Amino acid sequence: MAKITEVRCIRTRINGTWTIVKVLTDQPGLYGIGSASDHYHPKAVIDTIEDLIAPQLIGRDVAQIENIWQTMYSVAYWRNGALTNTALGGIDMALWDIKGKEANLPVYQLLGGACRSAVPCYAHAGGADIDSLEQEIRMYLEEGYPVVRCQLGGYGGGGFVPPEKAVRPRNAWGQQPAFDDEAYIRMIPEMFEALRSRLGPEPKLTHDVHEHLRPQSAVTLSKRLEPYDLFFLEDVLSPEQIAWFRLIREQCTTPQAMGELFVNPQEWLPLISERLIDYIRVRVSKAGGITPCRKIAALCEAFGVNTAWQEGGDNDPVNQMAAVHLDMASWSFGIQEENHFRSEEYDAFPGHAVLEGGHLYANDAPGLGIDIHEERATALLDPAEVARPRPAAEDRRADGSVVRP
Numbered sequence: 001m002a003k004i005t006e007v008r009c010i011r012t013r014i015n016g017t018w019t020i021v022k023v024l025t026d027q028p029g030l031y032g033i034g035s036a037s038d039h040y041h042p043k044a045v046i047d048t049i050e051d052l053i054a055p056q057l058i059g060r061d062v063a064q065i066e067n068i069w070q071t072m073y074s075v076a077y078w079r080n081g082a083l084t085n086t087a088l089g090g091i092d093m094a095l096w097d098i099k100g101k102e103a104n105l106p107v108y109q110l111l112g113g114a115c116r117s118a119v120p121c122y123a124h125a126g127g128a129d130i131d132s133l134e135q136e137i138r139m140y141l142e143e144g145y146p147v148v149r150c151q152l153g154g155y156g157g158g159g160f161v162p163p164e165k166a167v168r169p170r171n172a173w174g175q176q177p178a179f180d181d182e183a184y185i186r187m188i189p190e191m192f193e194a195l196r197s198r199l200g201p202e203p204k205l206t207h208d209v210h211e212h213l214r215p216q217s218a219v220t221l222s223k224r225l226e227p228y229d230l231f232f233l234e235d236v237l238s239p240e241q242i243a244w245f246r247l248i249r250e251q252c253t254t255p256q257a258m259g260e261l262f263v264n265p266q267e268w269l270p271l272i273s274e275r276l277i278d279y280i281r282v283r284v285s286k287a288g289g290i291t292p293c294r295k296i297a298a299l300c301e302a303f304g305v306n307t308a309w310q311e312g313g314d315n316d317p318v319n320q321m322a323a324v325h326l327d328m329a330s331w332s333f334g335i336q337e338e339n340h341f342r343s344e345e346y347d348a349f350p351g352h353a354v355l356e357g358g359h360l361y362a363n364d365a366p367g368l369g370i371d372i373h374e375e376r377a378t379a380l381l382d383p384a385e386v387a388r389p390r391p392a393a394e395d396r397r398a399d400g401s402v403v404r405p
């Protein structure tokens with residue numbers, strides 16, 4: 001029986017936003033790693049792990065993943081917070097990594113074995129105008145991506161009124177482009193009209209709203225996009241307004257993907273069990289790791305919903321690998337969000353998943369199959385970048401009110 005002897009965190013990436021937790025045992029060479037990255041507040045997660053969770057873990061039997069998860073879930077009494085979940089998620093992945101190493105099997109084998117040969121991904125295409133967007137979509141389709149996300153403009157993907165055209169009060173707080181619901185729900189259907197006329201009906205396309213819309217605009221947009229046969233529409237509502245999914249369902253068949261900001265089972269449970277969404281998009285670490293996500297995948301299977309675990313720019317290669325193992329073993333898998341890294345970042349994570357031709361490939365090494373090269377990982381840090389504050393995008397309407405990201 002292997003016992004936990006040490007739990008520590010390694011910060012990496014140029015800005016230190018990736019936190020990899022390492023769980024060590026009393027067995028020579030036996031350890032596991034997990035992703036505990038939080039882009040906005042890495043130090044809070046590290047404190048949670050090192051000050052709160054680690055002292056509770058020392059001496060515990062690494063084999064008891066479920067028992068440890070359930071115990072640590074309420075270790076801070078208040079639970080289902082983004083930061084405590086991330087800490088728990090990192091520990092949980094590391095324990096699955098250890099279990100796989102002990103069993104001499106990759107994690108996806110422990111989860112029931114492969115039910116697909118690789119993991120299909122969706123790419124992120126974006127452009128300032130339709131021509132450049134079309135070019136990017138074609139590039140990704142040729143590369144082999146089965147699904148492509150289509151965004152017009154920068155983060156937020158359209159709906160911004162240029163500074164000179166925004167109707168502002170005389171005491172306006174700023175002159176940045178203003179987000180406008182009506183512009184958005186006009187521009188995005190126009191974008192898909194143009195894309196379908198240029199690309200035809202076959203390409204599988206999605207769009208991410210980034211929760212920017214007022215709920216009634218979200219219903220209208222979903223309905224207006226129906227003729228363009230989207231693979232899914234992502235985050236059309238903010239987590240505070242998920243009850244509106246019922247109205248969307250009553251209005252149209254546009255498939256809905258939701259959940260990258262979810263941290264509480266009460267957010268995803270009703271949407272899955274009442275069949276109000278089609279794809280659940282929780283980030284594996286933010287739900288609390290592989291243990292809760294394999295249960296979400298099983299729940300999805302029962303209710304005919306699919307998984308589309310969140311990835312994207314601020315995720316690390318360990319979280320991606322955890323998602324890949326779930327994807328390989330979950331029948332309810334739908335699609336995986338793509339993520340790719342710089343070559344020096346890959347170098348710090350030997351055994352990382354391989355992204356090739358729009359598909360992610362795991363490996364058959366025991367455990368998660370990914371490791372961290374600590375020296376290379378630490379060498380990536382730039383103290384000036386680490387010290388820089390990282391606020392989330394701050395978009396505003398013409399009157400100055402903030403739009404939730």
Ligand SMILES: [Mg+2]
Nearest residue numbers: 208234235260
């Ligand atoms: Mg998204």
